[in-house]
Amino acid sequence: MSATTRAVIASRPGGPEVLQIVERLRPVPGEGEMLVRVSAAGINRPDVMQRQGNYPPPPGASDILGLELAGVVESLGSGVRRFKPGNRVMALVHSGAYAEWAVVQEASALPVPDGMSLVEAGAFPETYFTVWSNVFERAGLKPGETLLIHGGTSGIGTTALMLAKAIGAKVIVTAGSPEKCEACLKLGADGAIDYRRQDFVAVSKELTGGCGPDVILDMVGGDYIARNL
Structure with a gap:
């Protein structure tokens, strides 16, 4: 050595x-x-x-x-x-x-x-450790609840999508193009919102019967914070 x-x-x-x-x-x-x-x-x-x-x-x-x-x-x-x-x-x-x-x-x-x-x-810890810590340990996402993920085709986004579906949660994602939305749907998302063309607040409420998601994973921040709330 x-x-x-x-x-x-x-x-x-x-x-x-x-x-x-x-x-x-x-x-x-x-x-x-x-x-x-x-x-x-x-x-x-x-x-x-x-x-x-x-x-x-x-x-x-x-x-x-x-x-x-x-x-x-x-x-x-x-x-x-x-x-x-x-x-x-x-x-x-x-x-x-x-x-x-x-x-x-x-x-x-x-x-x-x-x-x-x-x-x-070698490509596992950064995304999986981050998602597990935030979505499951901190936010406590449970089976049957709904998770809204901003940036659904990012490394964090795809990881959160697959882990949430694996435990039996419903997943809605936002993405910046029809192609990205389709990619998320193929990974198992229950709904995909093109944020350039759609209001994620309105569509998220529609997809959850007016209740809104139980947990939101947001890597955008800025004016998204008030809209998330």
Whole structure:
């Protein structure tokens, strides 16, 4: 195991041309952390925005890009109980996924199921962890309730759609074109609203018998907040 790791950073704000492969010291896991040999890392909009200089990493994060990864546990810091060396894991990280080696918190990792490749798992945590935390843990969506998803064809949107349908909820989505609406319907949405041509408030009420949705997943904000309410 090398004492260094290759990693990807943005040398300055800009387009893809500012990405550089650099060599850094291999990170060392601390308490509750694991060192993972990275097999795959997902690419998300925050990564692109960070490269452009529009999304600064959180305090204490490194300048190495990447928020999600999958790989094999190499070593453990103190206090790690759920995993052992050789386990396949996927995880969220504050930074550092675009590297050969990364340190991940045990609490932010899950085992990779049998039948799922590490490449598939590398694109799993950011959307699935986010949706589970917000839609099911915070908002408490239950079977039989209705979920309204704004941005239905986004990574978060498609994930929320499929998870909500899997538990038996009704799903309405908004999207920006007839083609995107059709894609959501094919994924199982019960209703799809073209927000460029339709009023999502009126259509959502119509599709729920005047009651409105029980839970709304909104990645738009702005004037949508008042309309959601």
